[in-house]
Amino acid sequence: MKRFTAHLLAAAALVSVPAMLSAHRMWMLPSGTVFSGPDAWVTIDAAVSNDLFFADHQPLRLDGVKVWQPDGSEGKLQNASTGRYRSVFDIELDKPGTWKVGTAMSNVMGSFTVDGVEKRVGGRGGPPRPGMPALLTIADIPANATNVKIAEVSMRNEVFLTSGEPTTKVFATTGKGLEFAPVTHPDELVAGETAKFRFLIDGKPAAGLKVTVIPGGKRYRNAEGAMDLTTGADGILSVKWPTAGMYWLNATATDARTTTPRATERRMSYITTLEVLTP
Amino acid sequence: MRASNLVLLSGVLAGPAMAGTITVTIPAQKVAEYHRPYVAIWLEPAGGGTARTIALWYETKKTGKEAGTKYLADLRAWWRKGGRSMTVPADGISGATRAPGQYSVKLPDNIKPGQYVLNVEAARETGGRELITLPLTVPNPAARGSGKAELGAVTVSAR
Numbered sequence: 001m002k003r004f005t006a007h008l009l010a011a012a013a014l015v016s017v018p019a020m021l022s023a024h025r026m027w028m029l030p031s032g033t034v035f036s037g038p039d040a041w042v043t044i045d046a047a048v049s050n051d052l053f054f055a056d057h058q059p060l061r062l063d064g065v066k067v068w069q070p071d072g073s074e075g076k077l078q079n080a081s082t083g084r085y086r087s088v089f090d091i092e093l094d095k096p097g098t099w100k101v102g103t104a105m106s107n108v109m110g111s112f113t114v115d116g117v118e119k120r121v122g123g124r125g126g127p128p129r130p131g132m133p134a135l136l137t138i139a140d141i142p143a144n145a146t147n148v149k150i151a152e153v154s155m156r157n158e159v160f161l162t163s164g165e166p167t168t169k170v171f172a173t174t175g176k177g178l179e180f181a182p183v184t185h186p187d188e189l190v191a192g193e194t195a196k197f198r199f200l201i202d203g204k205p206a207a208g209l210k211v212t213v214i215p216g217g218k219r220y221r222n223a224e225g226a227m228d229l230t231t232g233a234d235g236i237l238s239v240k241w242p243t244a245g246m247y248w249l250n251a252t253a254t255d256a257r258t259t260t261p262r263a264t265e266r267r268m269s270y271i272t273t274l275e276v277l278t279p
Numbered sequence: 280m281r282a283s284n285l286v287l288l289s290g291v292l293a294g295p296a297m298a299g300t301i302t303v304t305i306p307a308q309k310v311a312e313y314h315r316p317y318v319a320i321w322l323e324p325a326g327g328g329t330a331r332t333i334a335l336w337y338e339t340k341k342t343g344k345e346a347g348t349k350y351l352a353d354l355r356a357w358w359r360k361g362g363r364s365m366t367v368p369a370d371g372i373s374g375a376t377r378a379p380g381q382y383s384v385k386l387p388d389n390i391k392p393g394q395y396v397l398n399v400e401a402a403r404e405t406g407g408r409e410l411i412t413l414p415l416t417v418p419n420p421a422a423r424g425s426g427k428a429e430l431g432a433v434t435v436s437a438r
Contacts, residue, residue: 032352036352037350038345164364165364278356279410
């Protein structure tokens with residue numbers, strides 16, 4: 001049992017959907033979110049861990065992390081490095097406006113049984129390593145398989161950074177999966193004020209969506225201090241910030257609107273880190 | 280400190296009604312590493328509305344691309360309330376950081392009568408940050424307040 005758990009956790013870290021499989025949380029922590037001057041730089045830590053934002057488990061692989069400039073075009077990561085526990089990279093905010101940094105992934109995960117043996121489908125992302133057996137796909141499921149359980153898994157993890165005046169172009173949504181459509185600009189959060197964020201699923205307001213908001217610095221307090229919130233009928237989440245600091249936000253949703261053959265379930269997750277400043 | 284407040288207070292009573300003066304005290308700090316604070320002074324309509332920056336003291340000695348603007352966002356409230364849409368240096372508004380002492384800034388003459396909130400924010404490298412807000416009426420502005428750490432007495436008199 002112990003071995004099985006360890007195996008699952010390791011898989012979770014590699015797949016980078018830890019929020020769904022275990023308590024492990026994926027996060028990106030920017031050095032700040034509000035910048036001035038024409039030559040602002042931000043440095044971002046990225047990792048997967050239990051406590052926020054304490055890197056002690058796995059680094060977040062940077063392969064899929066992208067940067068969007070305020071005009072929507074792609075920017076670049078600089079000085080990227082992946083260490084034992086965290087990855088780190090810089091972005092030069094050389095244009096005024098709001099930037100987005102993030103990663104979006106989707107894959108198919110699950111299992112089936114054939115000849116009494118359970119096999120896994122997909123689910124181990126990251127770069128192929130020597131000696132690793134090829135991943136099984138939906139196409140590899142034989143006709144005599146039983147107990148087929150396949151889920152589509154998708155996740156977005158984004159942070160927003162503003163140099164000078166905030167802009168909104170990077171909030172453009174795609175209409176696919178679970179998305180964040182802020183009403184309050186995520187780089188204008190102030191302790192004591194209420195922020196409103198809309199969530200969309202396939203472009204429509206995500207009503208009754210479960211959202212967890214956790215303040216950073218868990219290492220220095222006893223309780224996790226998580227706020228368990230729910231979006232309204234209009235898909236809007238209201239968050240009143242108790243104190244200034246960095247917060248991790250995670251929204252999750254499950255439904256059956258799958259597009260992959262044989263998949264019966266769709267699991268979606270959205271993660272962002274928000275900086276709340278003092279009034 | 281108390282005596283100077285009294286002097287300023289008498290100034291409020293004696294002054295004519297038209298102009299206004301803001302006096303800001305930057306306290307001396309007994310610290311190993313001292314940097315002069317960035318300070319922003321701005322006025323907001325009491326019911327909300329566009330903020331008007333009256334003074335901004337920041338690191339202007341630096342040259343080149345960055346020119347001391349990197350830490351303007353540390354004046355967090357000011358930055359959000361209008362600093363970020365301002366171009367610096369701004370004529371008649373921005374200037375170099377000030378050493379500890381008392382400084383007077385003229386309240387602009389063309390402020391429409393009404394209720395305002397005067398904001399004075401200071402942020403210091405390796406130090407703290409403090410925001411003082413004072414309600415103000417124009418004409419006849421009179422207000423006083425004091426910071427605890429990064430700012431000393433802040434007074435507004437109608438003279």
